[in-house]
Amino acid sequence: MPRTVARLLAESLEAHGVDQIYCVPGESYIGLTNALVETNSIRLIVCRHEGGAGFMAVADGRLRPRAGVCMVSRGPGLSNAMVSLHSAYHDATPMVVLVGQVERAEFGRQALQEQNYAVLLADVTKAVIEVNEPAQASEAVARAFHLAESGTPGPVAVVLPEDIFEEPTEAALDQPRPRALAAPRPQDLEQLAEMLARAARPLVLVGGALAADALHDPAATEALRELAERWVLPVSPTHRRPQLFDSRHPNYGGYMGIRVAPKLIAAMRTADLLVALGERMTDTVSQSYSFPAAPQPQLPFVHVWPDADEIGRVWRADLGIACAPHEVVQGLLARPVPADAERRRGWVGSLHALHRALMEPSWEPAPDGVNFAAVACAVNRHLAPDAAVTSDAGNFGSFVHRYIDFRPGQVFLSSVVGAMGSGVPMAVAAGLRRPGRQVVAFVGDGGALMMGNELATACQYGANPIMIVSDNRCYGTITMHHHVRYPGRPFESATGLKNPDFAAWGRSFGAEGVTIRTEAEVNEGIARAFAVRTRPVVVHVHSSAVQMSAWRRYAPPE
């Protein structure tokens, strides 16, 4: 008895481990929705905006060892989801987006909401797979997962015409492709071990591919710690990956985020070997292509990334190893420790001391509202060892990275490339995936009203994030950039915001609302938020705009 294409697609998704799909409904893929409802093995999370659904799928791609999946309608639906695809593409996160399309007989006529996806998605996906033959529907799903998850992971679109779902097909279910994994070549490991043995001041940057390894093998971050201890290496997690190494561990070499504090980066620049271990390498991590300098690094540079295309694309690496970083860690652990590794103890200690000094919980009260440092420090005291923290894009995030002691076991989620809107949807996904465990979403007043309405999705499906809104009455990051580049002008008209009462806004969804107006109210307010476990909480913090970031306070031009 032939199956319908819709049924075959539903079964193929199930075979690929899909248990949850984030969607905004659309008539263009209603046949697939029907099959998913009938099969009833995949939970549909109905979201409020395709961008929110997309960011939840991105979060899934980081929380599980499989691509996250979202399902959106044609033209307008996909257009709304673009911001999440942009993030997944830049951040190397595996994601499959299922997109409805007009009927096949109408292709090319600019039928209602028709879009040429191969053109539209050319620069934000790894592949656009159009399913026009019923017999290829299951193969398309298998290819999409394979491409999304292999090499440099990323988003893949599967385009499904509205009239294909009810067609019968005899095609067999195409089973998931086994992962093809590369190991480091022995001579490359040898060379790396030699380079590390020679170096007096090596620095190891650790990034997203190691986080992906840890999803497949939770021992990956443990092995990294062991390597750092035995080989006496400082380890610096890169931008938005702070959970990869315990920030209180003596081998923690400082957080390599966006614009590292001057003293720390000055010390890092004296390194005599840089190893990017599972970090793709971006302008952010390299401090605007200056460390390592692009295209020719000023120090010996080793790049480990699971995709040979990426190694050498911007930076010339002295040694490139195209494999999962965990393989390299294990390869080094199997070798003898360099005889004089101990001589690096002072170097490691000096970086760590600089890092600890930067994280010291001290700050000056601000004249116009709460210094958000106080909030980050209070949250730090409440965070459980298995908490999830998400951060939207904005300067409030600088306090999160400066004052929270992240460590393996905790989850950190955000748009690494800095797209606003990710914080709340990612917290919803984290809450659904990790029920009963703490989820804290940091978000600015800008981001809160960009995608914060996914709080409704949290309430609908029983996720209970604590959403902490830093309300500084402006798009603060951009205010800061204006002041730095064009000092002395009145910028309020360009970045100012008039906001609602966020605590009342939260209550209207069914969340608990907490308001923090002064620093004296911070500890009690944050404690109250953490005490609520059975529904979401919105904490409205009246933050300072003068305290522009964890590193910079506004000073009028002289």
Ligand SMILES: Cc1ncc(C[n+]2csc(CCOP(=O)(O)OP(=O)(O)O)c2C)c(N)n1
């Ligand atoms: C989708 C998107 N739009 C615009 C930007 C540019 N941008 C970066 S940070 C920022 C301001 C964020 O404001 P807010 O959420 O209030 O946080 P704050 O910086 O004030 O702490 C803007 C507009 C972006 N990164 N992403």
